[in-house]
Amino acid sequence: MTTPPKDLIIIGFSGFGKEIYWLASRLGVTVRGFLDDNPDASEKSFGSASVLGGVMQWKDYKDCDFVIAIGSPRIRRKVFDKMSAVGTPTFATLIDPAAVVMADHVSVGPGSVICAGSICTVEVDIGAHVIINLNCTVGHETRIGDFATIAPMVAISGNVSIGACVEVGTGATIRQGLTVNSGAMIGMGSVLTKNVADNTVVFGSPARPIKTIAE
Ligand SMILES: CC(C)(COP(=O)(O)OP(=O)(O)OC[C@H]1O[C@@H](n2cnc3c(N)ncnc32)[C@H](O)[C@@H]1OP(=O)(O)O)[C@@H](O)C(=O)NCCC(=O)NCCS
Incomplete structure (x- = not known):
């Protein structure tokens, strides 16, 4: 028996974040939502997933896998460090x-x-x-x-x-x-x-x- 994939939370409501939503859909993975610290992103949605809050709210979604959909390597690493400073999020490989x-x-x-x-x-x-x-x-x-x-x-x-x-x-x-x-x-x-x-x-x-x- 195979384990069904966990729902996914996409960090970053950017154009690339939306492309990750598309990729996840192609894999049959449900996107629970996006997390983004940009106030302009709040309450926005793409497909059936909306922005659920800021990045540090990841702790409310520990049953999900995460992916950081931010193109800049340095910013992606910073966001990873920030999330990992307060717990151990599990990251999907897509x-x-x-x-x-x-x-x-x-x-x-x-x-x-x-x-x-x-x-x-x-x-x-x-x-x-x-x-x-x-x-x-x-x-x-x-x-x-x-x-x-x-x-x-x-x-x-x-x-x-x-x-x-x-x-x-x-x-x-x-x-x-x-x-x-x-x-x-x-x-x-x-x-x-x-x-x-x-x-x-x-x-x-x-x-x-x-x-x-x-x-
Ligand atoms: C190389 C790069 C980092 C330079 O960025 P920058 O330091 O901000 O440089 P600028 O855009 O101010 O350009 C400076 C000069 O270099 C030229 N230039 C910039 N990138 C160039 C490139 N890749 N090849 C040739 N010339 C380039 C500009 O035309 C400009 O010329 P000018 O001085 O004669 O006007 C950037 O242009 C680049 O290629 N980024 C990658 C973009 C990309 O692939 N994005 C992927 C999105 S999914």
């Missing part, structure tokens, strides 16, 4: 039915989301609270650290190592064997041919460093 991710070949941590059209091949290790958005490819023996965000249409070749809290912009391509260190940001459309230092923003073809981001 893999769209139209993604190609085989459990024998790919490990995916709690709180992570893999959207429709994305393909992860073999010996891929995806951390916790990672977002892999629509139509990405992730090649063999690639590692993606906790809280990383991979925007739509990103192509990651084999043997790539992506650190924690890295953000890869839409349509970037990453050459095989490279390391993108933690907190770095790869601009949309970049062609990455060299390793990236931590907390460094790069863009262009070939991608060049333009600035650093404060931790």
Whole structure:
């Protein structure tokens, strides 16, 4: 007998939060509601789920799983830290039915989301609270650290190592064997041919460093 999935609470009533609602519906998971600290979000709804309160009200929904639907890695990690400071929420791992991710070949941590059209091949290790958005490819023996965000249409070749809290912009391509260190940001459309230092923003073809981001 299989355990039915728990209801889901989506943290963040953003456009991406609504896309997670859509993903959950495609998986047959019931969304109990959204939690968002933005006063503009209060009492709003999407589909059959409404905003139930602020993030710290998660403790009223301990029978649910959670997912943090916030695109920015740093903000996602902050929200996770805030929730975890007062308890132990359980996080869902959501893999769209139209993604190609085989459990024998790919490990995916709690709180992570893999959207429709994305393909992860073999010996891929995806951390916790990672977002892999629509139509990405992730090649063999690639590692993606906790809280990383991979925007739509990103192509990651084999043997790539992506650190924690890295953000890869839409349509970037990453050459095989490279390391993108933690907190770095790869601009949309970049062609990455060299390793990236931590907390460094790069863009262009070939991608060049333009600035650093404060931790
Ligand atoms: C790289 C990036 C982080 C830079 O942001 P920023 O520091 O705010 O830089 P700005 O937008 O002020 O742009 C500075 C200059 O770089 C250029 N530029 C910005 N991003 C660029 C990119 N990805 N490739 C080439 N040039 C870029 C701008 O046109 C601007 O040029 P100018 O000085 O000649 O006017 C950002 O543009 C980016 O690519 N973000 C990713 C967006 C994304 O993929 N979102 C996913 C949503 S799901």
